[in-house]
Amino acid sequence: MPPDTDDDPFEVQKERVDNPMRRLFDEYGRENTAQFVVGVLASVAARILDLLPPVVLGLAIDAIIRQDKSFAAGFPVIPEAWVAPFVPGTRVGQFYFAVGIIVVSFLGGAAFHWLRNWGWNSFAQHIQHAIRTDTYDQMQRLNMEFFADKQTGEMMSILSNDVNRLERFLNDGMNSFFRLSVMVVAIAAILLxxxxxxxxxxxxxxxxxxxFTWKFIQIIQPKYADVRSSVGTLNSRLENNLGGIQVIKTFNAENHESDRVDDVSGDYFDANWDxxxxxxKFFPALRILAGIGFTLTFLVGGLWVIQGEGPGPFTGTLAVGEFVTFILLTQQFVWPLAQFGQIINMYQRARASSARIFGLMDEPGRLEEQPNAPELDITEGRVEYDDVSFGYDKNENIIEDISFDVAGGETLALVGPTGAGKSTVLKLLMRMYDTDEGAIRIDGQDLREVTLRSLRRQVGYVSQETFLFYGTVKENIAYGTFDASDDDIVAAAKAAEAHEFITNLPDGYDTKVGERGVKLSGGQRQRVSIARAILKDPEILVLDEATSDVDTETEMLIQRSLDELTADRTTFAIAHRLSTIKDADQIVVLEGGHIVEHGTHDDLLGDGGLYAHLWGVQAGEIDQLPDEFIERAARRQAEVDASDD
Known part of the structure; x- marks a missing residue:
């Protein structure tokens, strides 16, 4: 039974992969062949040396103490002629020779055990490092549509749990497989x-x-699938709660969230305990089976030695030393067989993990870059939207037939109610997604025909959802412009009206901002984000609610800096505060994914349409708004609420 069948968020990707373990060894194992060979050979040598002491002990009893047989002839498998030249002729000499073999076997065994562990650990660690970095690199290059359907905890599970599971199999599983295989084959050969x-x-x-082991695997695999499903749910709950800790505290929801965590943790406890x-229960049962084999061997062998002949149907003779060797090796033989069940279990779990990893690596991106695509060359900064339509779901468009031209150096503002498609229009300019119909061009160059890196290098983006990385203020401003000098960083911060509050922080520009910038206020985070875009000095600037988290006074200061910044570059701006974009060269009004109005601030006010009504709302002229506008606003809000549900 497959190890993962229930509630696997990567089931679709997993099903695309054929022979994931073969692919793992083909693509990553070949680069580490030397470590693999060292691990295999050292495993064989270490196990053979481990088996020498009980064999030599049995020989010593029969050849030296009882003198029932020749010491040289007593070695299993090895011809007597090969051993005889090295065996002393006296009993004392043979005794010390046996002691020497035992000492060498322990010392050599220790050396080969170290070499074995080095080989397997090096093999596993190199592959773990390579596959994790490759998986992350591929993951971050996937389009945004993929991330919209996956939770962060699920993605982290691939990079952490699945990659670590591969490492455990490549180290512990492969190590144990060769070690136990050698033991089983060698002991069986010696006994026979x-x-x-x-x-x-x-x-x-x-x-x-x-x-018994096969039945155990069939029973335990569905239980492991339940464990993986429940731990994924638990991780997602913990991640969401820790990310929303401020909301939890402000709404006094600690008890409620503790109960929810208790519920999902209880589900994990039940699945894991099952x-x-x-x-x-499995391993004690195996001990009973192993005990049966040991007891039967002791019973039959003991009677054989005592009686001097085989009991019942058994014929021939059994030397005392051989019986002792049988007893010692039987103990080492049966139990490794039980451990093969664990190896098989580790293999199947590693196979499921490798299928998820390679399924993710093979995930087709919606964005395709043409081979040998040229870099974007911006000379004027003219942007053209030509009958652009797009939908996150292929069956429903978010925006339709969007067309406008923005001359180089102009500012175009996008206005409209929530859900009108404003942010989507600008995400297409950044080529976070590709258009379904129509084209977007910069200086006549279709965005789909130039390299992504050159496009995004020349477009600066300030989002309404400000994100700061864990690190210092300086590192966050310089993000994306990693070679910026300190002077450039300070100049960008001053332009974003951020320098003053930064210098008042405990460590100034070297102050740690905390996870997601939690140590800074919303307005401070926004200004750091704006400074980041200013430092990039892009040819085209995109401001998506860039001043949404600042107070009116700070907004005025930032707006003054942005006016200077946007003076000589093409700029796109989204703002619910219409006062911040009233001086834009063009204002495009969106409703329901369509352009319903297009003009300057004065022209649109004079038309008395949607823009004029939105301006009236912000001017406090609600009583003067027509009923039709209020009814349409209510319908739009209901549609937004329904889509959120």
Whole structure:
């Protein structure tokens, strides 16, 4: 049964991947072949040396103490002629020779165990590092449509849990597989070479252990799937709550959220305990089966030695030393067979993880860059939207037939009620998405025909959803312009009216802003974001509610700086505060994804349409608004609320 079938957010991606483990070794294992070979050879050598002491002990009993056989002839598998030249002729000499073999086996075993662990750990760690960085690199290059359908916790699960699960299999699983394989094959060969009849007794539990292990895997896999599903839900809940901790506190919702975490944690506890309960019953049962094999070997072998002949159907003789070797090796033989169940389990979980990882790597991006695409060359900064239509869902457009021209150096403002498509229009300019119909051109160059890097390098973007990275104020201003000098950073901060509050911070520009900039106010974060865009010095500037989180006085100061900044570059601005864009060269009014008005501030006021009504709302002239406008506003709000639900 597949290890992951329920509630896997990457099930679609997983199903696209054939032979994920083969691909893992083909694409990443080949680069680390040396470590793999060292791990395999060292595993073989270490296990063989581990088996020497019980073999030598049995030989010492029969050849040195009891003198029932030749010391040189007692080595299993190895021809006597190969051993005889090295074996001393006296009993004392043979005794010290046996001691020497045991000492060498322990010292050599320790060295090869170290070498084995080095090989497997190096093999696993190099692959873990390479696959995590490759997965992240591919993930951050996916289009925004993909991220809209996935939670951050689910994406983190790929980079953390799945990659770590691969590392555990490549290290612990592969290590154990070769170690146990050598033990099982070598011990079976030794026992069969000593006494094939007693060996069959010792091997009697093997089929039962194999069948029992297979049934255990069939039972435990669905339980592991439930555990993974519940831990994913728990992680998502914790992530959401920690991200919204301020809202939780301001609404006194600590008890409510504690109860919700208790519920999902309880689900995880139940699923995990169910799997644990099954697992802890499995291993004692295996011990019983292993005990049966050991007991039968001791019973039959003991009677054989005591009676001097085989009991019942058994024939031939059994030396005391051989019996001792049988007892010692049987203990080491049966239990490794049970561990193969864990290896198989680790393999299947690693296979599911590798399928998710490669499925993500193979995720087709909606954005395609043409081979040998030229870089965007901006000379004037003229932007043209030519009958542009787009929808996040292919069955429903968010914007339709959007057309306008903006000359280089002009400012165009986008206005409209919530959900009209304003931000979507500008995201298309940044090519966060590609148009479904129509084209967007800058100085006559279709955005789909130039490189993404050159486009985004020359377009500065200030979003209404300000995001600051964990780090210093200086690092956040310089983000994207990493080679900026301190003087340039300070100049950008001054232009964004941020320098004064930054210098009053405990460590000035070196002050840590906290997770997502939590140590700064909303207005301060917004000004740092604006300074970041100013430092970039883009040819085209996009302001998406750039002053939404600042007070009126700060907005006035920022607006004055933005006026200077936008004087010689093409600028797009979205603002609900219409006073901030009334001086724009063009104002485009959107409603329901369509352009309903287009003109200057004075022209639109004179038309008495939607823009004039929105201006009246902000001017406090609500009583003078027509009923039709209020009814349309109510319908629009209902549609927005319905889409949120």
């Amino acid at each position: 070479s000593y006494n094939w009849q007693l060996a069959l007794v010792a091997l009697f539990p093997v089929p039962l252990i194999s069948l 799997a644990i309960d099954t697992r802890i």
